[in-house]
Amino acid sequence: MTEDRTNLQWPRLATAIRAAREARGLTQFALAELADISESTVQNLEDPSRRPSRIPPSLAKVEPHLGWAAGSGSAILHGGEAAPTPPPHQSAADRAASKGTLRDKLPLRVVDELESDDPLLEAQVIQLPGAKGVRMTVVVHGQPDATPEQIQEALIAWRKAERNLHRLPDLDDEPKKANGA
Known part of the structure; x- marks a missing residue:
């Protein structure tokens, strides 16, 4: 049909x-x-x-x-309207619980970055090639006082970097060292 x-x-x-x-x-x-x-x-x-x-x-x-x-x-x-992207919802209790969990699992400098008030521009989970089930999480923050143009530039830079991350070679694809190591 x-x-x-x-x-x-x-x-x-x-x-x-x-x-x-x-x-x-x-x-x-x-x-x-x-x-x-x-x-x-x-x-x-x-x-x-x-x-x-x-x-x-x-x-x-x-x-x-x-x-x-x-x-x-x-x-x-079809004559309707665009619906806005729904904001991520998380209760204060959920945020507090996740912060405790993050602090227990991650290095402090990573937790500090994740909890920063800098605007979140993008987040991505990327499967690493050649490692079944292994993934990398990337969180892209902008500057708090960034202009729309600076945010746009940052997002474009991220997209370029993201493409490179998706093209990471498998370890088997890496060239062998001359000394056989």
Whole structure:
């Protein structure tokens, strides 16, 4: 069963994407970098004259960077509104309990970083190659007084670093040392 696409509001979606991007202080290039898509893809999403034959997968990739909950783009296409990304909820008791747990398990300098008041820009759990079940957690903080442009630059720098982390070689892929060690 195929969806009736005749009533989809593509110009409305294009306008909403552009408005949300601009409200967050992002350029088309910056949004493309954050969503790991091409700048031309962002341009296409923002083009009100385009009427794709299907909902592009890139729509789901840009939603979180526009501050939208998953499925918001589709909701707009169908005449609804974008839902904001829900804030992470944690009770004071949960925070206190997790801080105690963190203090018991992690080095103090890591706990201090995690508990800092610096704005959280991104967090990622990355599976390490060649080590089944082993993962790395990365928390990216910004400066407390950062401008939107500085935050944008920091997020772009993180995306570049993230791509490199995902491309880490397996230990078996590393070149052998000349002395055989």
